[in-house]
Amino acid sequence: MHSLRCLVLTLAVFLAGPACHLFAFAQADDVNAEDINITAPVPSDLEPQDPPSWNVLDIHAKSLEVKVKQNPTKELTCPKTDNGRNRQYAAHKYTVNQIQAAFRAGINLQSKGKQTGDNHYPHNFRNGDRLALGACGNTRTKSEFPIQIDGKTYSGGKVDAVPDRVIYEYKESKKTLEVWFCGIVRHGTGNNFLNCP
Structure with a gap:
């Protein structure tokens, strides 16, 4: 017994x-x-949770240490654009805090080997329009991450109504992710980007 x-x-x-x-x-x-x-018994304040799922975009077993080499230091204004079909955007000024929030959200995901949203942000920015992006040159790889006009930090979903992107350069090693803030760009007509000085 x-x-x-x-x-x-x-x-x-x-x-x-x-x-x-x-x-x-x-x-x-x-x-x-x-x-x-x-x-x-289970405490009443605990809700049953779904089991964790593997994110196929996770490429690191653990987070990389982030070393920010260059932060945003000033407000930036994106120009008015008319991209057709209900995609007209007024000029918009971003505060340093708004820029910093989007910049940090992008590098936080990248340091963990993760991406979010339908277009998998952050992802590489190739700068096909050859925009001058602050102090950033053309020697390091660049990433882009959405910055929202409504002041909220992008956390996934469609970006049809989110025309602006934070751009940063990065250098990745086995243990660290070094990043340099470059600037903000806005989607213009077609696939062209415009600088937000």
């Missing part, structure tokens, strides 16, 4: 979930089913 109770207790701990009840029945005459009813 003792070994049966130990087995049931072990199973109860292993299988415990919200209000888990485990009943065991034995053929022994001296063991009652009520004697083996085990309840594993």
